[in-house]
Amino acid sequence: MRTVRTVAELREALGGAGSGSALSGGAPSGTVGFVPTMGALHEGHLSLLRAARAAHDTVVLSIFVNPTQFNEQSDFDRYARDEGRDARLAEEAGVDVLFAPEVSEIYPEGFCTSVSVGGRLTEVLEGAERGRGHFDGVATVVSKLLIAVRPDAAYFGEKDYQQLLVVRRLVADLGLPVRIVGCPTSREPDGLARSSRNVRLSAEARERAGTIPRVMAEIAERVRAGAEEIEPLRAAAAEALGRAGVEVEYLAFVDPDTLETVADLAAPTRLAVAARVDDVRLIDNRLLTPPDTKR
Numbered sequence: 001m002r003t004v005r006t007v008a009e010l011r012e013a014l015g016g017a018g019s020g021s022a023l024s025g026g027a028p029s030g031t032v033g034f035v036p037t038m039g040a041l042h043e044g045h046l047s048l049l050r051a052a053r054a055a056h057d058t059v060v061l062s063i064f065v066n067p068t069q070f071n072e073q074s075d076f077d078r079y080a081r082d083e084g085r086d087a088r089l090a091e092e093a094g095v096d097v098l099f100a101p102e103v104s105e106i107y108p109e110g111f112c113t114s115v116s117v118g119g120r121l122t123e124v125l126e127g128a129e130r131g132r133g134h135f136d137g138v139a140t141v142v143s144k145l146l147i148a149v150r151p152d153a154a155y156f157g158e159k160d161y162q163q164l165l166v167v168r169r170l171v172a173d174l175g176l177p178v179r180i181v182g183c184p185t186s187r188e189p190d191g192l193a194r195s196s197r198n199v200r201l202s203a204e205a206r207e208r209a210g211t212i213p214r215v216m217a218e219i220a221e222r223v224r225a226g227a228e229e230i231e232p233l234r235a236a237a238a239e240a241l242g243r244a245g246v247e248v249e250y251l252a253f254v255d256p257d258t259l260e261t262v263a264d265l266a267a268p269t270r271l272a273v274a275a276r277v278d279d280v281r282l283i284d285n286r287l288l289t290p291p292d293t294k295r
């Protein structure tokens with residue numbers, strides 16, 4: 001595995017590989033799969049790397065804690081960083097090139113361009129809670145990374161479901177020549193979605209956090225059994241989470257493509273949750289499928 005810090009080194013390490021190379025005159029030498037992350041690698045990230053490793057000749061991992069997508073400075077400051085450990089895990093996972101740029105490489109002095117995905121996709125859920133700037137930060141850094149790496153495919157987790165939709169929209173709208181692959185959420189044995197933030201939970205808070213996937217599974221079960229009314233499900237969930245000391249920011253039932261709020265659960269629906277356990281903010285989502293669903 002080669003670790004590079006600049007886009008120039010990255011291009012040199014990739015040689016002729018990648019989607020743009022034939023256009024720019026280089027001889028294509030295999031496909032490139034790309035996994036962008038903010039580091040603090042866990043099994044969720046590794047599942048993305050395995051999917052990329054299985055499908056491509058070259059696998060690129062980026063580790064960049066992107067300051068522009070954090071709405072709380074303290075969250076950015078406290079974000080877990082351990083590049084040595086990450087590099088070992090990346091190497092074991094078969095990564096060929098680790099791109100770990102400094103902030104100044106991505107945002108050099110004078111940087112003032114922003115990529116902004118408009119419309120409902122970025123207004124609701126995380127957009128409403130964290131402010132518009134969050135998805136502008138994501139869209140801008142993902143655009144820069146895709147242009148730098150020029151992968152054939154880029155791998156994103158369904159764990160950040162809204163982000164996955166935003167990235168798909170961005171790539172379609174700009175006509176970027178990359179395939180976006182969504183990967184299933186990797187979970188702890190009790191169902192908690194793996195997240196770099198989980199390490200900040202005390203043992204006692206970690207226990208209570210397990211209520212989030214349990215409540216979501218109960219809702220999924222009731223929808224599978226034919227429940228179509230949202231409010232009774234929401235009330236039962238709010239009660240169970242409240243009892244566990246989990247502070248709900250949103251518990252939303254939305255259209256899986258548009259994120260529009262749905263009126264009932266007769267069609268497949270995404271359940272999206274954001275909640276705080278002590279001072280740690282966690283998000284999760286899952287598909288709710290009514291009986292007799294063809295999709």
Ligand code: AMP
Nearest residue numbers: 037038039044156157159160185186194
């Ligand atoms: P992050 O480092 O949190 O920015 O995440 C980098 C990528 O890993 C994103 O595409 C995330 O959606 C994905 N990811 C994070 N946690 C998980 C998980 N538990 N399962 C699957 N993918 C994940």
